[in-house]
Amino acid sequence: MSDLRTPEVEDLLRVFAALDDEDTVYTLLEDLFTIREIKETSQRLAVARLLDAGKSYAAIEEATGASATTIARVSKCLSYGSGGYNAALNALDDAQASGR
Numbered sequence: 001m002s003d004l005r006t007p008e009v010e011d012l013l014r015v016f017a018a019l020d021d022e023d024t025v026y027t028l029l030e031d032l033f034t035i036r037e038i039k040e041t042s043q044r045l046a047v048a049r050l051l052d053a054g055k056s057y058a059a060i061e062e063a064t065g066a067s068a069t070t071i072a073r074v075s076k077c078l079s080y081g082s083g084g085y086n087a088a089l090n091a092l093d094d095a096q097a098s099g100r
Contacts, residue, residue, distance in 0.1 A: 047074045048085040049092070 019025050029038055043066050050060045057071050066074075078085050 044070065044074050045085075045088060045092075047071050048078055048089060051075050051078055052089055 015028070016025070019028065033041070043064055046064050047060055047066050047070060050063060051071070051074060055063070057068055060066060060071050061068060074085065
């Protein structure tokens with residue numbers, strides 16, 4: 001277990017895993033994070049989606065406003081990370097396929 005995966009982080013993971021209502025998750029995000037943190041995190045997910053679709057860095061920068069550094073960081077995570085972005089993209093694809 002990494003140093004980051006503390007009992008408090010485990011509790012947070014359990015909360016996110018248990019919530020299945022988008023509005024409830026949104027209110028939790030509003031309480032936990034600043035507006036800037038929510039926007040930056042959402043932007044990274046959008047970058048991951050566009051990278052996964054094969055878009056160029058220039059096209060992604062234009063579409064999302066993300067810096068080249070952010071795009072490169074997300075790209076590195078997609079290729080060599082622990083699979084979180086891929087799981088998120090799969091969840092988005094599943095939600096889209098089911099009409100949510």
